[in-house]
Amino acid sequence: MTGDSTYVLGSTDLEHRRLMVQGRVLRPWTERFLRAAGLRPGMSVLDLGSGVGDVSLLAAEIVGPRGRVLGVDRDPVAVEKARGRAATEGFGETVTFEVTALEDLAGSLSFDAVVGRFVLLYQRDPADVLRKFTRFLRPGGIVAFHEIDLTNENSSWPPCPTWDDSYQLLAEVYWAHGTPPDFGRRLNRTFLDAGLPGPEIEAVGIVGADEGSPLFDWMAQSLRSLKPALRKWDLALPEGLDLDEGLADALRKAVFAQGSQVMGPIQYGAWTRIP
Numbered sequence: 001m002t003g004d005s006t007y008v009l010g011s012t013d014l015e016h017r018r019l020m021v022q023g024r025v026l027r028p029w030t031e032r033f034l035r036a037a038g039l040r041p042g043m044s045v046l047d048l049g050s051g052v053g054d055v056s057l058l059a060a061e062i063v064g065p066r067g068r069v070l071g072v073d074r075d076p077v078a079v080e081k082a083r084g085r086a087a088t089e090g091f092g093e094t095v096t097f098e099v100t101a102l103e104d105l106a107g108s109l110s111f112d113a114v115v116g117r118f119v120l121l122y123q124r125d126p127a128d129v130l131r132k133f134t135r136f137l138r139p140g141g142i143v144a145f146h147e148i149d150l151t152n153e154n155s156s157w158p159p160c161p162t163w164d165d166s167y168q169l170l171a172e173v174y175w176a177h178g179t180p181p182d183f184g185r186r187l188n189r190t191f192l193d194a195g196l197p198g199p200e201i202e203a204v205g206i207v208g209a210d211e212g213s214p215l216f217d218w219m220a221q222s223l224r225s226l227k228p229a230l231r232k233w234d235l236a237l238p239e240g241l242d243l244d245e246g247l248a249d250a251l252r253k254a255v256f257a258q259g260s261q262v263m264g265p266i267q268y269g270a271w272t273r274i275p
């Protein structure tokens, strides 16, 4: 069980732009997990914690015009942005978004798949959330989640303390907030606690080994979204770094000054089907 169910990264314009950077980095892995889970054209999909829409739009591409996707999120500004993107990208009625807290979502809707990315870790009782939404599935329905582990230590080699200490801050602030940064490692137990069949699980690491890697922007923007939480928990960046627009370049420069490569958060995909 996790502590604080509030979303530690907040609901600012900066955070919504960060989600889109993150969405570009993660898209290949989420797509791989969703396809491996069995998402196919014509299916109906419920996307929990849809943010500014990246996973819903990806699912909509997979299920095609005969399918249907509903993304739900309690952040009304994010939902409005997701709706705008779906319209601009021409998804028509394939994908819709609703403002609601997962706790409040009710109804007699039924889906072929329930999916989500980086949402279970923020729930007070993730197994309970899975149990609840499994009831929205048709027999044989798919449960597929993409989650993260931010706790890999010594992630640079040759060691780059500027990177390692900054990266470690992410996990520290998550722990302080009561959100488990190692949630990816808890997926099997969470599925079992929800009464689901044991999932297939895959993990991949995202390596930053060239200056064009988006990992630096992603990490810098994450730290910047976490600014209020870092303040609250009295956590600070390594000396010489600031939570401003130059942070990504400062991290990049420190890593490549010594020819290091770095490992970002480990990405976990877990999926199963209900009987």
Ligand SMILES: C[S@@+](CC[C@H](N)C(=O)[O-])C[C@H]1O[C@@H](n2cnc3c(N)ncnc32)[C@H](O)[C@@H]1O
Binding pocket: 005, 007, 019, 023, 048, 049, 050, 051, 052, 053, 054, 055, 072, 073, 074, 075, 078, 100, 101, 102, 103, 116, 117, 118, 119, 122, 123
């Ligand atoms: C890290 S973002 C991920 C967004 C999206 N899934 C993606 O991968 O781009 C987590 C999202 O979950 C939403 N969220 C977290 N807990 C929620 C809850 N209990 N009910 C509804 N939305 C929730 C937040 O508002 C936020 O938009």
